[in-house]
Amino acid sequence: MGTFKFSMKMLIRDYKKSLFYGLTLVFAVAVSFVFFNIINNNQLADQSIAVGGGTWQNVQTPFSSILSFLIICFCCFMIFFANNFFMTRKTTELAVMGMSGSGYINSTMYVLYQTFVLLALATPLGLLLGRLVIPCSNAYMYERLHISKDVNIIPQEAYIYSFLLVAIVLAMICVLTAGYLHRNDILVLLSQEKEMNFHGSSNKYKPLLYVAIYVFGIVMMFMNPHSPNAYIAPTLVGVIGVVGMIRYVLPDVIKHLKKGVFLTKRYRLISISNLSYSIQRSLLLFTLMTVSVTGMMAILAANQQNPREFVTSVIGYIVVVLLLVVSIVYKLIMEAVTRKTLFFNLWKIGYTRKELKKIVKQEVIMYYAILILIPLVYILFIAGRFIYYGDMTISFAVIFTSAYVIPVILSGFLTYFEYRNAVVKPIQGGK
Amino acid sequence: MERKEILVADKITKIYGIGTKNLFEALHEVSLTMYEGEFVCIMGPSGAGKSTFINNLSTIDIPTKGKVFINGTEVRVMSEGQIGKFRYENLGFIFQEFNLLDSLTIFENIAVPLTLANVNKEEITQRVHDVAKKLGVEQTLDKFPNECSGGQRQRVAICRALVTNPKIIIADEPTGNLDSKNSHEILSLFKELNEKEGVSILMVTHDAKIASYSTKLLYIKDGIIDCTIEREGLSQKEYFYKIVDINSSESQELFE
Numbered sequence: 001m002g003t004f005k006f007s008m009k010m011l012i013r014d015y016k017k018s019l020f021y022g023l024t025l026v027f028a029v030a031v032s033f034v035f036f037n038i039i040n041n042n043q044l045a046d047q048s049i050a051v052g053g054g055t056w057q058n059v060q061t062p063f064s065s066i067l068s069f070l071i072i073c074f075c076c077f078m079i080f081f082a083n084n085f086f087m088t089r090k091t092t093e094l095a096v097m098g099m100s101g102s103g104y105i106n107s108t109m110y111v112l113y114q115t116f117v118l119l120a121l122a123t124p125l126g127l128l129l130g131r132l133v134i135p136c137s138n139a140y141m142y143e144r145l146h147i148s149k150d151v152n153i154i155p156q157e158a159y160i161y162s163f164l165l166v167a168i169v170l171a172m173i174c175v176l177t178a179g180y181l182h183r184n185d186i187l188v189l190l191s192q193e194k195e196m197n198f199h200g201s202s203n204k205y206k207p208l209l210y211v212a213i214y215v216f217g218i219v220m221m222f223m224n225p226h227s228p229n230a231y232i233a234p235t236l237v238g239v240i241g242v243v244g245m246i247r248y249v250l251p252d253v254i255k256h257l258k259k260g261v262f263l264t265k266r267y268r269l270i271s272i273s274n275l276s277y278s279i280q281r282s283l284l285l286f287t288l289m290t291v292s293v294t295g296m297m298a299i300l301a302a303n304q305q306n307p308r309e310f311v312t313s314v315i316g317y318i319v320v321v322l323l324l325v326v327s328i329v330y331k332l333i334m335e336a337v338t339r340k341t342l343f344f345n346l347w348k349i350g351y352t353r354k355e356l357k358k359i360v361k362q363e364v365i366m367y368y369a370i371l372i373l374i375p376l377v378y379i380l381f382i383a384g385r386f387i388y389y390g391d392m393t394i395s396f397a398v399i400f401t402s403a404y405v406i407p408v409i410l411s412g413f414l415t416y417f418e419y420r421n422a423v424v425k426p427i428q429g430g431k
Numbered sequence: 432m433e434r435k436e437i438l439v440a441d442k443i444t445k446i447y448g449i450g451t452k453n454l455f456e457a458l459h460e461v462s463l464t465m466y467e468g469e470f471v472c473i474m475g476p477s478g479a480g481k482s483t484f485i486n487n488l489s490t491i492d493i494p495t496k497g498k499v500f501i502n503g504t505e506v507r508v509m510s511e512g513q514i515g516k517f518r519y520e521n522l523g524f525i526f527q528e529f530n531l532l533d534s535l536t537i538f539e540n541i542a543v544p545l546t547l548a549n550v551n552k553e554e555i556t557q558r559v560h561d562v563a564k565k566l567g568v569e570q571t572l573d574k575f576p577n578e579c580s581g582g583q584r585q586r587v588a589i590c591r592a593l594v595t596n597p598k599i600i601i602a603d604e605p606t607g608n609l610d611s612k613n614s615h616e617i618l619s620l621f622k623e624l625n626e627k628e629g630v631s632i633l634m635v636t637h638d639a640k641i642a643s644y645s646t647k648l649l650y651i652k653d654g655i656i657d658c659t660i661e662r663e664g665l666s667q668k669e670y671f672y673k674i675v676d677i678n679s680s681e682s683q684e685l686f687e
């Protein structure tokens with residue numbers, strides 16, 4: 001009972017740490033509910049067969065269902081990601097519990113109680129949110145498919161599968177939490193929330209290799225004859241290149257810049273060092289963003305004439321971009337909190353508050369510029385090919401790109417203000 | 432020969448929690464005149480106001496009342512930019528927690544004050560290597576702080592404090608996280624800097640052995656200077672016993 005009380009007390013006191021996790025849960029449940037509605041809505045089945053009296057069983061699985069399933073999987077992945085991040089923000093509490101004599105089971109239950117409560121709140125809220133969104137998505141799809149049905153009707157299966165999904169997610173979280181606590185001892189837990197661990201890269205051939213892979217992905221687009229599916233393999237190759245470039249090329253480039261021109265630049269020396277760390281910590285999110293945005297571009301372009309697939313893809317694209325952008329913003333803001341000491345030390349050395357704000361601004365601008373540029377190169381090549389072959393209009397490409405770039409830029413502003421408030425505002429004393 | 436005043440604290444008072452119910456006076460009208468080339472040590476029990484005093488003297492904090500003059504200029508009339516410039520040009524900070532920047536390599540950490548002072552690349556490289564060699568951390572220059580030991584990190588922090596050839600070193604418990612061997616190596620270095628290069632040192636410590644390297648000791652208690660000892664002609668051993676006496680008399684009060 002003591003563990004439960006302490007768990008609830010900390011959940012309320014430190015609600016900011018749980019906010020992102022809670023919101024991700026609400027959003028993921030809502031999105032899954034919307035897509036379960038699309039998968040199970042007979043009105044949205046292949047109409048020629050549906051009109052002829054066929055059922056889902058008679059119909060070959062439509063692409064919209066596969067896409068919906070993939071997006072639901074993506075939501076689950078985002079829940080696990082948020083859960084992992086949630087865990088890393090709880091490590092000090094868990095270490096203190098360990099030092100106070102709490103056993104492995106108690107510590108695991110401490111986290112799970114909080115997860116249960118968050119899920120118990122998030123599930124009805126998510127379903128409610130989904131319930132509000134579904135009439136709009138149904139109305140839009142029915143209009144595009146020329147169906148006149150009540151947009152408020154939601155198949156029962158959508159509810160059942162949503163609850164089932166929550167149950168599966170909960171079971172997975174239990175396993176992940178237990179595993180995490182089993183792997184990490186008190187000392188590791190204590191250092192998790194505080195340290196920025198840096199390690200230099202050592203292999204000098206890897207950077208060249210990954211640049212070559214990234215470029216090869218682009219070359220592959222021109223090697224294959226144009227078709228919507230022709231861009232999947234080049235994109236996947238490009239993603240391998242992106243991961244390698246972020247992991248090996250970027251630190252190498254930054255290292256050389258810092259030894260060269262940036263050594264005498266009072267702001268850049270600091271901002272680019274922090275940038276390198278921030279990007280390494282966001283590697284997974286950068287990769288997901290690249291895969292999702294470039295992949296969705298090919299899918300949307302290929303399904304412009306299929307309203308059901310097209311609308312599903314549009315909703316999916318918006319959801320994926322929003323979820324990733326929110327995750328990136330939250331991760332950066334939480335990382336910023338761990339840099340208070342770093343910025344305070346800079347101030348002690350002689351940087352003014354104004355200069356510190358400039359360092360934050362430079363880091364945030366460079367971070368989001370890289371986030372935009374990495375997939376943008378592939379987007380431009382894919383869109384260029386589609387436009388060249390007459391399968392896409394320029395306005396479509398512009399709208400698609402804007403739907404990615406605008407949320408990223410807006411989140412850049414939000415990150416800057418939050419980051420600045422986290423590291424510069426607390427500096428007290430002096431002038 | 433007349434000695435030059437480098438740092439003057441004139442009746443400084445520091446009150447925390449102004450505007451709240453929890454007012455706390457950490458320092459009460461404390462005065463100090465520090466001359467060029469002095470090695471001043473501040474001792475006292477926990478919560479006596481040692482760190483508050485050193486922070487107010489070194490521009491990290493501003494006193495509620497009273498004035499601090501550095502090289503004859505009052506800190507309060509300086510802008511934030513001027514204070515910042517003053518810090519990286521004249522002061523070298525060394526802290527118990529090392530306070531290195533985790534995202535920079537050891538080389539870059541040492542180079543930061545030079546970068547701030549707009550020193551050119553070649554000179555930065557030269558000076559960083561020189562000071563790193565002097566402190567024996569040359570082999571760690573390409574590493575990150577988390578890849579170094581505690582002793583190495585503190586030496587790097589000292590390198591950073593010395594790289595601009597500061598007039599004053601401000602050290603708050605610089606050996607607090609070090610073993611005795613490293614502690615005495617570092618204090619020997621301080622002593623050498625003070626005696627041979629004329630660097631003024633203002634240091635806070637709990638350790639009487641460490642304090643015995645200084646030339647003057649201030650004992651702070653309950654926000655005021657309780658007593659001052661000058662080493663003058665005493666040997667380090669005699670000076671050490673005097674410091675121990677002061678600390679012992681403080682402990683004796685517990686039993687009276």
